[in-house]
Amino acid sequence: MRAKLRFTMFPILIVGVVSAALAQNPGAADENKKQTGAKTSPLAQSAAKPDGDYVGSEICATCHADQQKSFVHTIMGNAMAHPKSALDARGCESCHGPGRAHVDAGGGKDSIPVRFTKDSPNTVEEKNSACLSCHSKGNQLFWRGSPHESRAMACVDCHDVHYGTQAQRYEALGSESRYSAPLTEHVGTRKPQPELCLQCHQMRRAQLQRSSHMPYREGKVTCTSCHNPHGSPNPSQLIQSTINENCYSCHTERRGPFLWEHPPVMENCANCHEPHGSSNPELLKVRMPRVCDSCHDASRHPTQAQTLSSIKNFNRGCTNCHSLIHGSNHPSGNFFMR
Numbered sequence: 001m002r003a004k005l006r007f008t009m010f011p012i013l014i015v016g017v018v019s020a021a022l023a024q025n026p027g028a029a030d031e032n033k034k035q036t037g038a039k040t041s042p043l044a045q046s047a048a049k050p051d052g053d054y055v056g057s058e059i060c061a062t063c064h065a066d067q068q069k070s071f072v073h074t075i076m077g078n079a080m081a082h083p084k085s086a087l088d089a090r091g092c093e094s095c096h097g098p099g100r101a102h103v104d105a106g107g108g109k110d111s112i113p114v115r116f117t118k119d120s121p122n123t124v125e126e127k128n129s130a131c132l133s134c135h136s137k138g139n140q141l142f143w144r145g146s147p148h149e150s151r152a153m154a155c156v157d158c159h160d161v162h163y164g165t166q167a168q169r170y171e172a173l174g175s176e177s178r179y180s181a182p183l184t185e186h187v188g189t190r191k192p193q194p195e196l197c198l199q200c201h202q203m204r205r206a207q208l209q210r211s212s213h214m215p216y217r218e219g220k221v222t223c224t225s226c227h228n229p230h231g232s233p234n235p236s237q238l239i240q241s242t243i244n245e246n247c248y249s250c251h252t253e254r255r256g257p258f259l260w261e262h263p264p265v266m267e268n269c270a271n272c273h274e275p276h277g278s279s280n281p282e283l284l285k286v287r288m289p290r291v292c293d294s295c296h297d298a299s300r301h302p303t304q305a306q307t308l309s310s311i312k313n314f315n316r317g318c319t320n321c322h323s324l325i326h327g328s329n330h331p332s333g334n335f336f337m338r
């Protein structure tokens with residue numbers, strides 16, 4: 001819970017404080033840690049280490065030619081090959097930590113500060129702080145305290161780093177994709193969407209198969225069209241500030257303004273719709289006419305007993321007459337019929 005309350009800048013400050021304290025008085029670091037609850041990663045420690053502990057990517061490549069090859073042509077590898085900051089210029093060691101001891105030992109799994117493979121002894125926090133040293137802004141700004149972070153997910157659970165060239169990656173992802181091409185320009189994910197997310201979100205997998213569903217299977221939307229898996233300040237990790245803003249971003253005609261507003265529509269599209277998929281037509285949460293009856297129980301015709309032949313029940317279609325259920329601009333559209 002506490003993680004949720006942490007302000008994003010806070011851990012960065014702590015890292016600064018801890019490393020500054022380390023430089024002056026090594027014993028003080030432990031105290032600081034206890035007080036703030038921050039975990040010191042090898043990277044944070046390395047900030048206090050002299051540059052001499054870094055050997056440079058060229059040295060790594062002498063023994064790890066395969067990893068060098070699988071990294072250098074990725075978007076990130078390419079960016080680090082043309083560094084814009086001292087951190088970028090560290091290349092391999094920006095993630096794996098300073099490699100002097102590892103190289104002096106002639107390699108080995110225990111001597112490299114940070115590694116990400118299955119048998120890695122590093123904690124999730126240590127793995128993530130490697131990535132967060134560069135990616136703590138932009139879309140990753142709200143990572144700290146996000147649902148995924150607080151469930152101890154690592155960046156590398158979703159992301160692949162040594163994936164070769166972009167072309168190779170697209171090919172690999174493409175053959176894994178069950179649906180249309182992944183709608184994303186960022187190729188460094190372990191699986192294509194929505195498969196990546198559906199590994200855990202089984203309920204959404206089921207919803208995708210329902211007769212009425214958002215068009216993911218058709219390749220028109222993807223999970224990240226609406227959600228930011230790195231966290232957001234909005235409900236349900238939505239990109240937009242409210243559910244309605246989310247829907248308006250594509251269904252712009254629903255925004256209005258309307259002369260006659262239907263209050264539940266303006267309040268929340270999810271009053272009637274289930275965005276991921278539903279067994280009812282038009283993504284309705286509840287089948288017609290029950291979806292209307294769920295609110296309009298006291299009104300005249302909806303829930304009153306009707307004869308079987310009543311036009312009000314015909315085809316269960318309240319919207320046969322109230323066709324502009326999302327709002328009307330006609331002067332006499334107060335009953336949403338025109």
Ligand code: HEC
Binds near residue numbers: 064162
């Ligand atoms: C952006 C962070 C990052 C950078 C930079 C990086 N790596 Fe890695 N490295 C990883 C991750 C993540 C894995 C785990 C790969 C996996 O799980 O598929 C890994 C795995 C490895 C492995 C062991 C796994 C294997 O594939 O056999 C080696 C060795 C390695 N990296 C070396 C390097 C070298 C050498 C460089 C520089 C050319 C480098 N790494 C740059 C993140 C990074």
Ligand code: HEC
Binds near residue numbers: 092098103116
């Ligand atoms: C002298 C050769 C040598 C050099 C130079 C070297 N390594 Fe290694 N590295 C090894 C060996 C050997 C292993 C152990 C591989 C194993 O047990 O599978 C290893 C293991 C690793 C692993 C762990 C792999 C895993 O399974 O997770 C990483 C990460 C790694 N090296 C990164 C680096 C980086 C980064 C550099 C540059 C700073 C570097 N290495 C330089 C030989 C070297």
Ligand code: HEC
Binds near residue numbers: 091131156161186188
């Ligand atoms: C030294 C700084 C640095 C570190 C550390 C770092 N990155 Fe990056 N990363 C970059 C840069 C620079 C880019 C290119 C961004 C751009 O062009 O806008 C990038 C791009 C990316 C991209 C988008 C490109 C793609 O291949 O899909 C992903 C995803 C990514 N990084 C994930 C990670 C993960 C996961 C880690 C930790 C294992 C990590 N990064 C660690 C600097 C870093």
Ligand code: HEC
Binds near residue numbers: 158
């Ligand atoms: C739940 C899965 C998941 C986790 C966990 C995750 N990512 Fe991502 N990340 C994605 C997906 C999916 C995309 C592609 C988004 C798109 O194309 O719009 C992405 C895109 C990115 C990008 C490139 C585009 C951008 O948003 O700038 C970077 C950089 C990145 N992630 C870094 C990270 C870092 C750092 C972490 C850990 C702090 C992390 N990711 C954790 C799924 C994840």
Ligand code: HEC
Binds near residue numbers: 197221224227270
């Ligand atoms: C068209 C936009 C949209 C797309 C695409 C979308 N979602 Fe959602 N998602 C929403 C909205 C809106 C909510 C909030 C619904 C609510 O509160 O009733 C939500 C809620 C969620 C929740 C939280 C539910 C809860 O009980 O709090 C999860 C998990 C989720 N979505 C996962 C996914 C996954 C996985 C995908 C990709 C298969 C996906 N979503 C695609 C709009 C979308």
Ligand code: HEC
Binds near residue numbers: 148238
């Ligand atoms: C490794 C498992 C895993 C993967 C992969 C994963 N998630 Fe999640 N996700 C979780 C867990 C655990 C939660 C927290 C569930 C809860 O609080 O009930 C969660 C929560 C969410 C929520 C709800 C947030 C809220 O505020 O209630 C959304 C939305 C979401 N994930 C979207 C995604 C998307 C989009 C992807 C793919 C890019 C993804 N997830 C991939 C495990 C995962």
Ligand code: HEC
Binds near residue numbers: 215246248269275
């Ligand atoms: C990223 C764009 C996007 C967002 C955001 C979005 N939609 Fe959609 N929606 C679509 C597309 C594309 C279709 C398919 C339209 C078509 O095939 O003509 C669709 C179809 C629908 C349908 C008709 C489904 C059917 O079975 O005929 C409903 C209802 C709907 N959306 C409601 C919503 C709601 C409610 C939200 C907000 C939670 C939302 N949409 C957010 C793109 C989006």
Ligand code: HEC
Binds near residue numbers: 248266325326
């Ligand atoms: C009071 C319940 C209710 C609310 C709230 C609601 N809708 Fe609907 N929506 C419906 C019904 C009922 C249908 C089916 C219309 C029909 O049968 O003619 C529908 C159909 C749709 C369709 C597909 C058919 C079309 O007309 O394009 C979209 C898209 C849609 N709604 C978007 C939205 C959006 C966006 C919101 C939020 C601004 C929203 N709805 C809020 C009841 C609702």
Ligand code: HEC
Binds near residue numbers: 264271294296319322
């Ligand atoms: C979430 C609750 C809710 C749902 C579901 C709902 N409505 Fe409404 N509806 C309202 C509210 C609140 C008003 C405003 C009542 C008022 O102004 O007295 C309203 C107003 C109306 C009006 C105009 C009534 C008047 O006296 O001006 C009509 C017609 C109507 N709704 C039809 C429908 C139909 C048809 C459906 C099903 C597609 C539906 N409603 C679903 C809450 C709902």
Ligand code: HEC
Binds near residue numbers: 311314321335
């Ligand atoms: C044959 C056309 C027709 C059908 C079908 C129909 N309505 Fe109506 N509805 C009307 C008319 C006309 C009015 C205007 C007020 C009146 O004269 O009763 C109205 C008024 C309303 C009102 C506002 C006045 C009131 O009675 O409180 C609500 C709410 C409403 N309808 C809901 C529904 C619901 C829910 C359904 C589906 C069960 C439905 N309507 C089906 C024609 C229809």
